[in-house]
Amino acid sequence: MSLGNQLDTLYRQVIMDHYKNPRNRGQLEGDSLTVNMNNPTCGDRIELQMKVEDGKISDAKFVGEGCSISLSSASMMTQAVKGLSVEDALKLSEIFSAMMLGKDFDEGDFDLGDIEALQGVAKFPARIKCATLSWKAMEKGLQDSAGEEE
Amino acid sequence: MNVQEVRQMFPILHQEVNGHPLVYLDSAATSQKPVQVIEAVEDYYRRYNSNVHRGVHTLGTHATDAYEGAREKIRKFINAHSTEEIIFTRGTTTALNLVATSYARANLGPEDEIVITPMEHHSNIIPWQQVAKHTGATLKYMPLQDDGSISLKDAEETITDKTKIVSVMQVSNVLGAVNPIKDITKIAHKNGAVMVVDGAQSAPHMKVDVKDLDCDFFAFSAHKMCGPTGIGALYGKKKHLEKMEPVEFGGEMIDFVGLQESTWKELPWKFEGGTPIIAGAIGMGAAIDFLTEIGLDNIDAHEEKLVKYAISRIDEVEGVKVYGPEKRAGIVTFNCDDVHPHDVATVLDAEGVAVRAGHHCAQPLMKWLNVTATARASFYLYNTEEEVDVFVKSLIKTKEYFGNVFG
Numbered sequence: 358m359s360l361g362n363q364l365d366t367l368y369r370q371v372i373m374d375h376y377k378n379p380r381n382r383g384q385l386e387g388d389s390l391t392v393n394m395n396n397p398t399c400g401d402r403i404e405l406q407m408k409v410e411d412g413k414i415s416d417a418k419f420v421g422e423g424c425s426i427s428l429s430s431a432s433m434m435t436q437a438v439k440g441l442s443v444e445d446a447l448k449l450s451e452i453f454s455a456m457m458l459g460k461d462f463d464e465g466d467f468d469l470g471d472i473e474a475l476q477g478v479a480k481f482p483a484r485i486k487c488a489t490l491s492w493k494a495m496e497k498g499l500q501d502s503a504g505e506e507e
Numbered sequence: 508m509n510v511q512e513v514r515q516m517f518p519i520l521h522q523e524v525n526g527h528p529l530v531y532l533d534s535a536a537t538s539q540k541p542v543q544v545i546e547a548v549e550d551y552y553r554r555y556n557s558n559v560h561r562g563v564h565t566l567g568t569h570a571t572d573a574y575e576g577a578r579e580k581i582r583k584f585i586n587a588h589s590t591e592e593i594i595f596t597r598g599t600t601t602a603l604n605l606v607a608t609s610y611a612r613a614n615l616g617p618e619d620e621i622v623i624t625p626m627e628h629h630s631n632i633i634p635w636q637q638v639a640k641h642t643g644a645t646l647k648y649m650p651l652q653d654d655g656s657i658s659l660k661d662a663e664e665t666i667t668d669k670t671k672i673v674s675v676m677q678v679s680n681v682l683g684a685v686n687p688i689k690d691i692t693k694i695a696h697k698n699g700a701v702m703v704v705d706g707a708q709s710a711p712h713m714k715v716d717v718k719d720l721d722c723d724f725f726a727f728s729a730h731k732m733c734g735p736t737g738i739g740a741l742y743g744k745k746k747h748l749e750k751m752e753p754v755e756f757g758g759e760m761i762d763f764v765g766l767q768e769s770t771w772k773e774l775p776w777k778f779e780g781g782t783p784i785i786a787g788a789i790g791m792g793a794a795i796d797f798l799t800e801i802g803l804d805n806i807d808a809h810e811e812k813l814v815k816y817a818i819s820r821i822d823e824v825e826g827v828k829v830y831g832p833e834k835r836a837g838i839v840t841f842n843c844d845d846v847h848p849h850d851v852a853t854v855l856d857a858e859g860v861a862v863r864a865g866h867h868c869a870q871p872l873m874k875w876l877n878v879t880a881t882a883r884a885s886f887y888l889y890n891t892e893e894e895v896d897v898f899v900k901s902l903i904k905t906k907e908y909f910g911n912v913f914g
Contacts (some may be wrong), residue, residue, distance in 0.1 A: 364853075423845060424850050
């Protein structure tokens with residue numbers, strides 16, 4: 358059965374796959390950058406851990422509770438930023454923000470891969486914050502750690 | 508009460524949302540407004556918009572009469588002794604904050620206790636947390652029964668002679684539980700405490716009689732009872748209000764202003780600094796006229812029937828858990844196996860059905876229920892059994908939809 362194309366643009370198969378089988382779910386061993394963030398209007402929360410070595414994100418994992426959109430987005434985000442430089446990860450986050458706001462965006466040299474499936478969220482304004490939660494956590498972690506080094 | 512006739516008075520209900528007729532099941536968040544209220548507000552702005560309590564001119568007198576007339580309607584609506592006991596506020600939150608900031612901070616100290624319950628809305632928790640921080644008083648929680656109801660035995664045990672304030676919601680915005688306010692008030696008074704009631708979810712749906720409840724304060728909002736947003740009222744017993752200091756100072760609330768010292772107007776105006784929410788108050792008065800004409804008992808009976816029907820229909824859907832006690836107001840909070848409440852709400856919305864998803868401003872209660880979020884359908888006088896059918900059908904579709912994408 359189908360509830361029409363509108364819902365199918367939100368709940369793409371690849372999103373459901375990440376929701377059902379989240380990548381990088383769990384906790385990192387040893388020292389890591391840890392960020393807790395929640396969405397106070399709905400109760401979603403995420404704990405994101407990242408290892409940053411020589412200006413590069415070498416590993417990222419998350420635990421948390423939330424809806425299909427927030428958890429699949431966290432799964433995709435951790436997958437995408439692993440191996441990126443801090444600078445590139447922040448750039449990618451800007452691209453993602455533009456995508457969520459339904460703005461034109463230039464993906465440059467980035468391979469958005471699965472993330473592109475989240476484009477449909479832009480048409481559901483009430484759900485944008487679900488999708489951006491983990492990205493905001495990532496930005497905050499990287500920015501806070503950059504602040505500490507300065 | 509003829510529901511179809513009632514529905515005719517609510518213009519907003521007659522529209523399609525996402526290609527389906529709107530089924531509005533979010534009245535516990537805010538109710539819809541009948542033409543009588545919309546027109547009363549418009550009429551004020553079109554014909555007699557003026558400031559109150561100062562103009563010598565005709566429009567000013569008209570506006571003052573309407574504003575103070577609304578206060579009298581509220582007095583009668585909750586059966587208060589006099590209009591001196593009715594203070595206009597922005598809503599329930601502001602009303603509870605007024606009691607906390609003015610009454611509680613002046614009367615509580617480190618030895619004292621405040622008693623609330625884990626089911627309270629954030630607006631009946633945080634003001635008391637702040638009072639506890641400022642005065643050194645202890646904030647205590649009455650335990651809940653397994654179904655979320657309050658037992659008077661627990662109330663007796665939690666409320667002691669150290670308790671100075673007891674604050675409880677009359678109807679839970681999540682569980683739909685109807686709390687035994689009159690009995691809790693007796694226990695509070697026996698221990699020398701004042702009783703504060705959050706009436707945001709009760710005043711719209713059932714007859715409230717503050718004399719009968721004997722509570723010391725009662726707070727409620729217009730927007731949940733067919734009135735405009737941004738207006739509500741605090742009822743307080745005169746003996747308390749007289750001793751309380753205003754929390755907002757400025758125009759409208761003064762008697763005499765000197766260079767160093769000023770004095771306040773008498774009750775209730777000393778608590779209403781600044782130009783009041785005139786259009787809102789007039790709209791609230793019109794909402795009370797509307798509800799009174801239909802009859803709170805009729806509304807209560809309609810909702811009781813509807814919620815019983817809704818629960819029996821939801822029970823037919825496998826994997827849906829409903830929270831709260833059996834005896835409840837028109838609120839059904841639930842979770843659907845494997846489908847997060849946000850996802851439930853989005854899929855229902857695609858079918859034109861508006862429900863709330865999230866923590867409902869009750870995070871401590873979510874923790875007590877051991878969930879992070881829930882979905883909630885709430886009913887009012889304009890909802891029908893046919894709408895319950897659409898809701899349940901959409902709920903089944905939601906399960907199927909997610910069953911398919913998981914399959």
